[in-house]
Amino acid sequence: MIVAFSVTPLGVGEDVGEYVADAVRVVRESGLPNRTDAMFTSVEGEWDEVMDVVRRAVAAVEARAPRVSLVLKADIRPGVTDGLTSKVDTVERRLAG
Numbered sequence: 001m002i003v004a005f006s007v008t009p010l011g012v013g014e015d016v017g018e019y020v021a022d023a024v025r026v027v028r029e030s031g032l033p034n035r036t037d038a039m040f041t042s043v044e045g046e047w048d049e050v051m052d053v054v055r056r057a058v059a060a061v062e063a064r065a066p067r068v069s070l071v072l073k074a075d076i077r078p079g080v081t082d083g084l085t086s087k088v089d090t091v092e093r094r095l096a097g
Contacts, residue, residue: 002083003050004040005072007058009065019065023057030056033084040071044084047076 009019024041027034030053032045041057043050054072062068075083 001047001050001077002042002044002075002087003054003072004042004074005054005057005070006040007061008069008071009061010067010069012065019061022060022064026057026060027053033082035084040073042084044082 007020007023009016012019024036027036027041027043030043030049032043032049032053034041034043036042043053045053054070058068058070077083080086
């Protein structure tokens with residue numbers, strides 16, 4: 001499964017980079033395949049391990065912010081691995097061809 005999620009601290013002002021970095025640090029330290037872009041962090045693995053990472057990432061932000069917003073999208077497709085790379089590769093091949 002791949003989960004794309006965004007954790008946003010609320011009530012801390014406009015500059016939220018340090019809070020988001022706390023969440024991304026949790027994801028990167030998990031050891032699961034992941035990718036971060038300007039809007040979301042995607043993480044790939046089994047349901048329980050991915051959702052645990054999301055929970056801990058939210059908790060890291062929640063520890064320092066009075067309120068937290070979470071946006072989450074999941075691609076639940078049993079038996080597929082390396083989806084973070086293969087899905088993008090498929091699109092790139094089509095664009096090149």
